[in-house]
Amino acid sequence: MAATLKDATAIVGIGQTAFAKQLPQSEKELACRAILAALDDAGIDPSEVDAFSSYTMEETDEVEVAKAIGAGDVTFFSKIGYGGGGSCATVGHLAAAVATGQASVGVAWRSRKRGSGPRPWKNTAVQLPTPGQWTRPFGLLRPADEIGMLARRYMHEYGATRDHLFNVAMACRNRANENPAAMMYERPLTREMYMTARMISDPLCLFDNCLETDGALACVIVSAERARDCRQKPVYVHSVAQGLPSQHHGMVNYWNDDPLSGPAWTAARHLWKQADFGPQDVDVAQIYDAFTPLIPLSLEGYGFCGRGEGASFTEGGALEIGGRLPINTGGGGLSEAYVHGFNLINEGVKQLRGISTAQVPDAATCLVTAGEGVPTSAILLRA
Amino acid sequence: MQTTSTPATPAAPGTTPDELLLPVPDEDGAPFWEYAAQGELRVQACAAPACGKLRFPPRPCCPHCRSFDSEWRLMSGRGRIWSYVRPHPPLLPAYAAQAPYNVILVELADAPQIRLVGNLVTSPDAPLDSVDPARLRIGARVQVVFTETGGTPVPRWVLEKS
Numbered sequence: 001m002a003a004t005l006k007d008a009t010a011i012v013g014i015g016q017t018a019f020a021k022q023l024p025q026s027e028k029e030l031a032c033r034a035i036l037a038a039l040d041d042a043g044i045d046p047s048e049v050d051a052f053s054s055y056t057m058e059e060t061d062e063v064e065v066a067k068a069i070g071a072g073d074v075t076f077f078s079k080i081g082y083g084g085g086g087s088c089a090t091v092g093h094l095a096a097a098v099a100t101g102q103a104s105v106g107v108a109w110r111s112r113k114r115g116s117g118p119r120p121w122k123n124t125a126v127q128l129p130t131p132g133q134w135t136r137p138f139g140l141l142r143p144a145d146e147i148g149m150l151a152r153r154y155m156h157e158y159g160a161t162r163d164h165l166f167n168v169a170m171a172c173r174n175r176a177n178e179n180p181a182a183m184m185y186e187r188p189l190t191r192e193m194y195m196t197a198r199m200i201s202d203p204l205c206l207f208d209n210c211l212e213t214d215g216a217l218a219c220v221i222v223s224a225e226r227a228r229d230c231r232q233k234p235v236y237v238h239s240v241a242q243g244l245p246s247q248h249h250g251m252v253n254y255w256n257d258d259p260l261s262g263p264a265w266t267a268a269r270h271l272w273k274q275a276d277f278g279p280q281d282v283d284v285a286q287i288y289d290a291f292t293p294l295i296p297l298s299l300e301g302y303g304f305c306g307r308g309e310g311a312s313f314t315e316g317g318a319l320e321i322g323g324r325l326p327i328n329t330g331g332g333g334l335s336e337a338y339v340h341g342f343n344l345i346n347e348g349v350k351q352l353r354g355i356s357t358a359q360v361p362d363a364a365t366c367l368v369t370a371g372e373g374v375p376t377s378a379i380l381l382r383a
Numbered sequence: 384m385q386t387t388s389t390p391a392t393p394a395a396p397g398t399t400p401d402e403l404l405l406p407v408p409d410e411d412g413a414p415f416w417e418y419a420a421q422g423e424l425r426v427q428a429c430a431a432p433a434c435g436k437l438r439f440p441p442r443p444c445c446p447h448c449r450s451f452d453s454e455w456r457l458m459s460g461r462g463r464i465w466s467y468v469r470p471h472p473p474l475l476p477a478y479a480a481q482a483p484y485n486v487i488l489v490e491l492a493d494a495p496q497i498r499l500v501g502n503l504v505t506s507p508d509a510p511l512d513s514v515d516p517a518r519l520r521i522g523a524r525v526q527v528v529f530t531e532t533g534g535t536p537v538p539r540w541v542l543e544k545s
Contacts, residue, residue: 133406133416134440135500137537139478139511140486141404145470149488153466156521202469202483247446254465254488254498255439 006274007382008099010227010234011091013042013220014346019183019337022116023214028060030216031111032068038218039069043231044105051076051103051221053093055086057340060111076103080242082250084290084371085263087341088379092240094221104222110342111216131252144209144291146251147373148201151293154260155203160311162203165292166194169207169334171319172289176331179357183211184335208292210333217342219349235352238365238382239275243267244375251373263376264301264369271378272303279303282380283363284351285325286344289332294372295319302367302378321358329358344368345379352383402477405535411441414455420536424527425455426497439497460527461543462489465498467519484511485519489540501540504528518542 015037017023017030025033039046049071052062062077076097080086087110094106140146154160173189176182189207197205227234243266245256253259272278279302287298296310304325305313318324330336330347337343348366350356356363363383370377408416411427418425427441431450444451467487472479484502491497505513507530524543529536 131440133408133412136404137406137532138486138500138502139403139470139474139481139484140468140500141470141474141478145468145486148468148470149466149486152468153488153521156466199469199471199483201471204468249440252500254500255496257496259498 003100004274005095005099005237005240006276007236007238008224009095009221010224010236011219011349011381012222012227012230012232012234013038013040013044014218014349015039015041016181016217016343016346017215019181019213019215019339020115021183021212021214023113027111027113027216028064028068030113030214031060031065031109031218034111034216034218035065035069035107035109038107038220041232042220042222044220044222046070047072048105049107050074051094051097051106053078053080053090053106053108054110055080055083055090055340057083058110065109076106080377082371082374082376084288084340085374085376087288087345087370087377088240088368089242089370089377091219091221091237091345091379092242092377095237095240098221098223104226106221107218108221109216109218110340112339113214114338115212115214117214131250135252140252142201143251144201144204147291147293148204149254150259150297150373151291152203154293154297157260158308158311160296162195164296164311164314165208166191167314167319168289168292168295169194171314172328172332172334172336174320175329175358176335179330179336182331182336183213184331204291204293207334210290210338211335213337213339215337215339217339217346219345233353233383235349236382237379239271239380240377241267241270241274242375242377243270248375253373260297262297262301262372263374264298264372264378267369267376267378268302271380275380277365281365282325282367283365284329284348284360285327285367286329286332286348286369287327287367288341288344288369288371289328289334290338290371292334295327298369298372299325301372302369321360326358326360329356329360341370348381352381402475403532404475405533406537411443415441416535418455419529419538422529422536424458424460424538426458426491426494427453428456430454437494437497458491458493461492462499462525462527462540463492464488464503464519464521464523464525465490466521467503469516478511481511483516485514485516487519487525487540489525499538501538504539504541506541507539514542
């Protein structure tokens with residue numbers, strides 16, 4: 001194999017807008033603001049950008065973004081499928097493009113108005129024939145219902161309880177309480193609030209669901225060589241992987257031999273194969289948390305524990321700062337903002353720069369994952 | 384509230400008159416719904432003599448032997464609840480009106496790897512919330528029944544009489 005992506009590129013700039021239930025700006029404007037902030041953070045002029053990567057459900061095309069920010073001639077652009085499963089793949093695609101000389105300055109971004117905009121499942125016209133014909137007529141309407149189905153089975157099979165899911169929600173909320181940019185800053189959660197919360201899709205309650213958020217984020221990727229001359233300390237892209245398992249069926253992965261083994265398992269195998277270190281060497285993790293059950297499932301998938309041990313892994317403060325594996329240190333999708341997982345990428349960069357609001361001391365390695373349940377992606381970052 | 388003298392509002396495409404969602408079959412899935420209209424639960428199977436494996440959701444060719452020949456095999460209609468959820472609002476209005484209802488995932492007795500999303504009801508035409516939630520249990524034995532909703536027959540499930 002001629003080329004390797006290992007540490008060949010680095011994230012040198014990150015940017016974000018405010019996160020809120022409702023922002024006045026359009027998605028396009030939010031995208032531009034986040035991208036310009038990330039380029040400014042890197043100390044790179046927008047005219048030098050020649051690569052873009054986004055993922056589906058992004059309303060603003062790279063054509064619009066490139067025009068608005070005054071990018072140069074663009075020689076690489078990609079859009080990754082499956083919504084939240086594509087977040088980390090944007091970094092992966094740009095790393096590959098830069099490492100192979102297809103471009104020199106790449107920008108990945110996500111802009112959303114899910115706080116004030118429409119929710120996709122409210123529009124019956126978007127119900128796709130496959131697999132919608134097998135689920136929607138029966139009232140399995142929302143992602144929370146689809147994941148709730150897996151969660152109930154997981155609880156049944158492995159003895160996971162609502163207390164385990166609460167551990168996840170609590171860890172994310174505690175970190176958000178330390179992060180002034182988070183939507184849940186200064187809004188603590190208690191076990192009683194969790195246990196008495198209204199159900200959304202029983203067994204999942206309100207606090208098992210991510211936030212609806214308006215906001216945007218972006219990051220800038222260049223070669224490791226160029227990164228040395230940028231304004232910020234480089235955060236190297238150590239390993240990247242996508243995952244679409246054999247016979248996978250999307251969020252309703254009910255027709256697989258083992259519906260509880262999602263795309264995380266596939267992405268993880270490739271991710272670790274390419275890396276110089278393993279799960280035991282990860283200092284901090286940013287794990288896609290649209291719903292709390294995705295955390296125990298991902299902990300298993302990425303090899304932090306064995307099959308069925310993801311729930312018990314959350315016990316004893318393991319996910320908190322100082323615990324076995326601090327996660328989602330900005331608050332995650334559950335408590336910082338749900339910007340389709342992109343905030344997890346930027347938070348990973350902050351940890352390895354040493355500037356997180358919930359800093360893990362001397363963090364040098366970070367796993368970031370994209371949406372589990374759909375064809376997914378993940379990256380390993382190192383300082 | 385609609386009275387008998389008010390002209391009926393045509394249902395939105397893809398919905399029943401009371402705005403539950405109807406299946407929108409694709410080319411591969413259409414036979415499932417055509418058999419359902421005859422009161423039959425059939426699953427696509429490979430028609431290659433040496434293979435014959437069942438597959439779901441339906442698709443053009445067999446992932447095991449890549450044959451494009453398929454047939455629709457009659458199932459016994461018996462199964463077990465593999466998992467279930469109880470959706471609460473916010474939901475589409477027609478579903479919110481019946482919430483919290485149940486959605487179950489049934490593994491077929493004849494083919495445990497084939498799992499169908501459905502609803503557990505007390506009788507074919509009963510509402511989606513007709514079964515006492517205390518009776519929902521993973522592993523419970525169920526039997527398929529068919530009901531007409533907005534002119535489209537859909538499978539539903541009742542607890543098997545023990």
